[in-house]
Amino acid sequence: MAQIGRLNSLIVLHSTPHGVYLDGGEHGEILLPNRYIPKGTGLDEAVEVFVYRDSEDRLVATTEKPFAMVGExxxxxxxxxxxxxxxxxxxxxxxxxxxxxxxxxxxxxxxxxxxxxxxxxxxxxxxxxxxxxxRHLSKARPPFKPGQAVPLLITARTPLGYNAIVGGTHMGLLYHSNVGAPLQVGQKLNGYVTALQPGGKIDLSLDASGYQRVASLTDRILEALKNNGGRLSYDDDSPPEVIRSHFEASKKAFKQALGALYKQRRIRFTNPGIEALDIREAKDGDWQPSGPKRQG
Missing domain, CATH: 2.40.50.140 (Nucleic acid-binding proteins)
Incomplete structure (x- = not known):
């Protein structure tokens, strides 16, 4: 039977001047208008369609896909x-x-x-x-583990931080101290579970912890350098929101990753920006970042 509000694979039954009719099971025949019929579609063939009701309350099908479906x-x-x-x-x-x-x-x-x-x-x-x-969040115990990477959807700003739907099922909280730059309601981004509290509450962060965070971010920075001809305009002085937008990381994590790459002599600071550096190219006179606490 066809599911309303979901994608369905339905069989073509017969054609009319207005389109083809699909087998909707208990819902009966469902029209797929001509403008949505895939080229070369024949009788008895299956077509993937989205089913919904039109303005006259009739079930219709379309090969267009909505931004989200029932249950999302x-x-x-x-x-x-x-x-x-x-x-x-x-x-x-x-x-x-x-x-x-x-x-x-x-x-x-x-x-x-x-x-x-x-x-x-x-x-x-x-x-x-x-x-x-x-009303539509899961009441079951969250299936997530501390340190797990999860997709987030920001739903509201609160005095403590930002509420976010975790993995499309549960609500979690991003504390202001773990954000670094303002977020927008409706924004999608990746984050990490930091703790599971009694009652199913989930504490979140936008950065992985410890070495995992730095190692992952250094790889992304090196990949960005490779894709941009070996140079980037981002460094310690880049605004937090710019770093978050391009690297999905806090400014603190970004600075730690740059510090790790600098110590490995993989980059040089061009003030502003950074440049990929082969170890064999390193010179004693290369510019160095200011301040004794490179990873602060």
Whole structure:
């Protein structure tokens, strides 16, 4: 049976002037309009489609893929607000996604990007969005381990730090002391689990700890140097937000990695920026970073 709000592999049953009809199982035949039919598609062949309801409440199929599907969290932009029913979000399909007023934790406005959970409304069998995220987070014990790398979705700024959905299932907290530069609600980035607290709370960091952090970051810096002709404009004085954007690391971690590479004589400081250095090219007169605490 076809699943509404998900990708399905459905069999072509017959064609009409408007498109082909697909076998939706208990949902009956589902139209795939002509503009979405893959070239060369024939009868009895399977087509991967996304199934949803159109403005007239009919099930239709499309080969376009939305930014997110039922059961997923996503950051979507508000493109319209209807004072009678709610807001509409752009989600990559011809028909915008409804965020009903009853599902808004706080009022939203056109142009705003909001973090939502996408679900199938039990009353209408339509796909809708909600900003009431906690209702849809897993209540099970988090399956993560300290030190594990995890994908994060920032949902809110709090006095302690930033709330973030971890791995698409649980809520965690990035303390301000572990961030370094401001983050944006709706931002996706990679982080690390630092601790699992009683009650399932997850403490997070944007950097791995200890040697693992430095070793991983030095590899990324060397790769960036290789891809950029051996020179980069980033160094100790680069703003934290610039370092985070390009290397997904804090300024402290970046400085530690540069210090490690300098001690290995893999780079020289060009003030500003850095340059890849072959050990055989090192010279006594090369410029050195200022200050005795290179890794502070």
């Amino acid at each position: 969290f996503a950051t979507l932009e508000v493109v319209n607000v209807n004072r009678n029913i709610g807001a509409f979000l752009s989600w990559g399909l011809l028909k915008d996604l409804l965020l009903p007023f009853r599902e808004q934790a706080n009022p939203v406005h056109v142009g705003e990007k909001v973090v939502v959970y996408i679900l199938l409304d039990e009353k209408t069998d339509r796909i809708i969005a909600t900003t009431r995220l906690n």
